[in-house]
């Protein structure tokens with residue numbers, strides 16, 4: 003059985019004075035949602051996501067050995083400029099992962115990071131950002147321990163990314179990633195994300211995700227606060243059990259390619275996530291009127307055309323529109339004529355299933 007201690011390294015075999023690495027890591031969109039966690043970033047239920055392709059964070063990590071390894075020391079650049087308000091999150095991340103990367107205090111780091119998606123688009127960059135940083139730190143660990151296997155490298159990167167932000171552990175690999183123990187999914191783990199280990203039907207090949215930016219403002223509820231609301235939530239236990247059931251259903255759907263069933267599970271998951279927020283104490287409504295306008299328009303379009311288009315939501319008002327590649331033309335026509343008016347400044351982002359983190 004795996005334990006976290008398996009990621010505490012033995013003595014390193016090499017040394018390195020300075021250098022740099024660069025990785026990009028994508029965002030991901032959950033189909034079965036992670037909402038609720040235990041201590042040490044252990045999820046209350048398993049989740050599964052599509053890794054995205056275009057929405058990503060690109061991070062360059064420059065490092066140089068310090069004289070005295072007494073404290074964490076790093077500069078943070080976001081889109082080329084110093085960004086003080088991201089620093090506490092990184093500091094906390096370093097504190098959490100130090101036991102697994104004991105060299106952290108030995109170096110001064112410059113973390114130079116940018117996103118491909120517009121800043122304050124309401125798209126969370128914590129998943130892609132933490133994944134990209136974790137990949138770079140693993141490249142440094144590999145330089146100190148060149149015999150490291152690829153399996154260990156990626157698994158530990160996901161493990162570390164999870165400690166930065168839970169959903170980040172699903173951004174290391176593609177195309178479909180499971181995080182959290184699920185009895186009949188081989189290798190699934192609460193500690194890191196794993197690639198869905200079975201064949202996936204061709205219906206999901208290049209599956210499309212057009213993200214409609216309904217509200218680009220600051221998040222009303224941070225995910226940390228949101229996850230906390232699941233403690234003592236009246237429906238929590240039932241919800242956690244349902245996530246297991248829905249993941250089972252999706253496991254079958256990925257194999258059979260049954261898109262009608264896919265639509266049902268995915269939309270139900272999105273609405274359940276929001277139902278959990280509406281029924282917690284304190285309670286929140288994170289959808290906006292235009293979110294509902296879009297959902298109703300999608301249902302009408304699906305009814306009329308029989309195209310298996312569906313929506314999912316994050317902890318916010320934006321809508322992810324999911325559909326098979328072969329209906330792209332008709333769906334894009336629908337989006338540009340009927341849905342863009344509900345987007346803030348008419349903004350949307352075209353994305354699709356992707357492969358995970360890439361060394362630059």
Ligand code: DP6
Nearest residue numbers: 032035036167168169225226316317
């Ligand atoms: C609604 O991964 O952002 O997007 O672990 O506290 O950083 P932390 O939370 P985070 O939560 C994501 C919640 C979600 C659902 C999901 O992605 O599964």
